[in-house]
Amino acid sequence: MDSIKNRKTIRKYKLTDVPSELLNSLLEESFRASTMGNLQLYSVVVTRDKSMKEKLAPAHFNQPMATSAPVVLTFCADFNRVSLWCRQRKAKPGYDNFLSFMNAVSDALLVTQNFCTLAEEVGLGICYLGTTIYNPDQIIDTLNLPELVIPVATITVGYPDENPDQPERLPVCGLIHEEIYRQYTSEDIDRIYQEKESMPENKKFVEINKTETLAQIFTDIRYKKSDLELMSDKFIGVLRKQGFFK
Amino acid sequence: MDSIKNRKTIRKYKLTDVPSELLNSLLEESFRASTMGNLQLYSVVVTRDKSMKEKLAPAHFNQPMATSAPVVLTFCADFNRVSLWCRQRKAKPGYDNFLSFMNAVSDALLVTQNFCTLAEEVGLGICYLGTTIYNPDQIIDTLNLPELVIPVATITVGYPDENPDQPERLPVCGLIHEEIYRQYTSEDIDRIYQEKESMPENKKFVEINKTETLAQIFTDIRYKKSDLELMSDKFIGVLRKQGFFK
Numbered sequence: 261m262d263s264i265k266n267r268k269t270i271r272k273y274k275l276t277d278v279p280s281e282l283l284n285s286l287l288e289e290s291f292r293a294s295t296m297g298n299l300q301l302y303s304v305v306v307t308r309d310k311s312m313k314e315k316l317a318p319a320h321f322n323q324p325m326a327t328s329a330p331v332v333l334t335f336c337a338d339f340n341r342v343s344l345w346c347r348q349r350k351a352k353p354g355y356d357n358f359l360s361f362m363n364a365v366s367d368a369l370l371v372t373q374n375f376c377t378l379a380e381e382v383g384l385g386i387c388y389l390g391t392t393i394y395n396p397d398q399i400i401d402t403l404n405l406p407e408l409v410i411p412v413a414t415i416t417v418g419y420p421d422e423n424p425d426q427p428e429r430l431p432v433c434g435l436i437h438e439e440i441y442r443q444y445t446s447e448d449i450d451r452i453y454q455e456k457e458s459m460p461e462n463k464k465f466v467e468i469n470k471t472e473t474l475a476q477i478f479t480d481i482r483y484k485k486s487d488l489e490l491m492s493d494k495f496i497g498v499l500r501k502q503g504f505f506k
Numbered sequence: 507m508d509s510i511k512n513r514k515t516i517r518k519y520k521l522t523d524v525p526s527e528l529l530n531s532l533l534e535e536s537f538r539a540s541t542m543g544n545l546q547l548y549s550v551v552v553t554r555d556k557s558m559k560e561k562l563a564p565a566h567f568n569q570p571m572a573t574s575a576p577v578v579l580t581f582c583a584d585f586n587r588v589s590l591w592c593r594q595r596k597a598k599p600g601y602d603n604f605l606s607f608m609n610a611v612s613d614a615l616l617v618t619q620n621f622c623t624l625a626e627e628v629g630l631g632i633c634y635l636g637t638t639i640y641n642p643d644q645i646i647d648t649l650n651l652p653e654l655v656i657p658v659a660t661i662t663v664g665y666p667d668e669n670p671d672q673p674e675r676l677p678v679c680g681l682i683h684e685e686i687y688r689q690y691t692s693e694d695i696d697r698i699y700q701e702k703e704s705m706p707e708n709k710k711f712v713e714i715n716k717t718e719t720l721a722q723i724f725t726d727i728r729y730k731k732s733d734l735e736l737m738s739d740k741f742i743g744v745l746r747k748q749g750f751f752k
Contacts, residue, residue: 261627264620267538288678292513293619294634297728298673305683312685336687341680342724344695351721354731358738362639366659369612370634373539373619374510381507388540388616393608404686413612427544432534434587437551439558440650441582449590475597478588482543485600492604 263380268426270385271325273418278331278384283417286382290375293367299342301364302371305403305411307332312402319398320391320414329416334392334399335372337364339408339504355408361504365412372413385420388413394491396498407503428456509626514672516631517571519664524577524630529663532628536621539613545588547610548617551649551657553578558648565644566637566660575662580638580645581618583610585654585750601654607750611658618659631666634659640737642744653749674702 287304295301307313313327316334320326339355346353376386392399392414399411434444434452444452456462457474469477479485499505533550541547553559559573562580566572585606589599600606622632638645638660645657680690680698690698702708703720715723725731745751 261535261624264538264624265535269540284678284682287682288675289507289511291675291678291681292510294515294622296636297724298675299724300676300681303681303683303687305685305687307685309685341690341695341698344690344692345699346721346725348692348695349719349721351719351725352731353725354734355729357731357734359639359734359741360729360738362741363636365611366615366636366639369615370619370622373616374623376540376616377620377623378507378510390542390609390612393605393612402686403683404688406687406689409687429534429537429544430546432530432537435537435546435549436530436533437549437649439551439553439555440648441549441551441652441655442650443652444587444590446590446594449587449594452587453591473595473597475592475595478543478545479592479597479599483600483606485598485603488600488603488605492606495605495608 264377266426267380268424269387270418270420270422270424271387272420272422273325273329273385273416274421276330276419278417278419282382283331286375286378289378290371293370293374295367295370296363300367301338301342302368303336303338303341303409305334305336307334315402316399319395319402320389323389323391325387325416326389329387329418331417333375333415333417334403334411335368335375335413335415336405336409336411337361337368339364340406343408356503356506358499358505361410361499368412372415376415379417383419384417387416389416393495396495397501400498400502405502410498410502410504428459430456510623512672513626514670515633516664516666516668516670517633518666518668519571519575519631519662520667522576522665524663524665528628529577532621532624535624536617539616539620541613541616542609546613547584547588548614549582549584549587549655550617551580551582553580561648562645565641565648566635569635569637571633571662572635575633575664577663579621579661579663580649580657581614581621581659581661582651582655582657583607583614585610586652589654602749602752604745604751607656607745614658618661622661625663629665630663633662635662639741642741643747646744646748651748656744656748656750674705676702
């Protein structure tokens with residue numbers, strides 16, 4: 261499938277709007293993904309309003325596409341709707357626990373990826389904002405998410421106004437294990453990361469960031485232990501507040 | 507896209523094998539999914555060996571497709587490979603925390619869904635085994651998963667030997683929220699679940715299970731609070747053991 265094989269993240273969009281009908285029909289198709297007990301443990305919040313995008317932007321560290329994309333979609337793990345249904349049907353829901361959160365996360369992320377594929381198939385460009393799980397509290401407040409609903413992925417959507425190079429990927433043999441997981445030797449690691457490290461753009465990246473190695477950019481600048489620990493505590497607080505972790 | 511629109515879970519497979527070359531090329535394409543910092547925080551374990559399938563089967567509650575499918579794929583959240591790379595490059599990895607687990611889960615599940623779409627496009631059938639996160643400890647033991655690796659999805663793969671009906675889905679308007687999440691009224695819930703509840707197969711399901719409502723099948727039989735609480739504790743234990751939760 262060319263759209264998956266050739267895919268790249270699009271961060272700049274044309275001003276052209278994405279029609280509601282098209283968006284809803286792509287979402288409807290995406291909801292065909294596998295789902296726990298056919299319960300569809302997700303909701304999608306569609307943001308088109310300029311002022312709403314501006315309210316969401318700080319949660320996404322003000323990345324430009326969060327406000328410049330015509331559509332921002334927040335995919336949420338959702339056990340609220342099912343729980344309301346249960347209570348209304350003389351059934352006592354028991355989904356205020358961590359495993360239920362994980363089930364809803366799975367449902368929501370399968371749908372997210374399905375949507376991305378479908379959007380790209382019709383010529384739209386998307387960008388996945390990983391920031392969603394860094395600042396779920398701000399998103400919850402802005403989007404008015406009730407208990408048992410937590411945002412897990414944000415996708416910006418629009419018609420591409422750029423054509424970036426496709427990012428590199430590790431050699432596939434480094435990610436697949438036959439029958440059992442074979443722990444990597446230091447030679448394996450060298451072999452797997454060799455191409456990535458020798459790419460001119462990554463060498464330049466090291467130069468600009470003034471680190472000794474490419475890996476240090478990740479550990480010392482982009483994804484630092486101290487930040488991740490703070491955000492872990494925040495996320496667990498959100499799980500508690502939204503009722504998934506007693 | 508017809509393959510997504512018409513998709514259905516396939517639990518019965520022909521004996522025909524799935525060639526390694528085809529499988530690897532589908533996995534390679536699936537690895538084009540969005541990934542945090544282009545770090546590809548996942549691994550896939552391919553199970554073809556009969557005795558290995560039999561060892562995995564109890565973790566999947568011995569569902570027949572776990573042993574009858576020619577291929578079983580276990581998609582894992584993986585911060586082990588990246589951490590080894592960091593250490594080998596004078597970088598100190600700080601990924602033994604919950605947020606890193608969530609980042610790796612996102613990466614792994616996007617790839618899982620990408621793989622499913624690609625497999626279905628070439629005529630393969632898949633079944634998503636939700637049991638993976640119920641019994642991760644057994645899977646970790648069987649597949650020899652090291653610290654910072656946790657299985658998050660299992661997919662059985664093969665050429666379809668059945669053609670089941672497509673399962674119903676809730677009306678799309680019940681899952682999409684414009685601008686903010688609008689809490690459901692009891693009328694909304696009735697409207698959203700009406701079609702599902704009135705389907706002859708679901709009515710029969712209620713009859714067979716001797717419950718008063720369809721919702722009670724989920725709360726009292728299929729996904730019980732007490733089971734989910736036990737499995738939540740187990741999962742958190744696994745997070746701790748695999749080094750994601752101190």
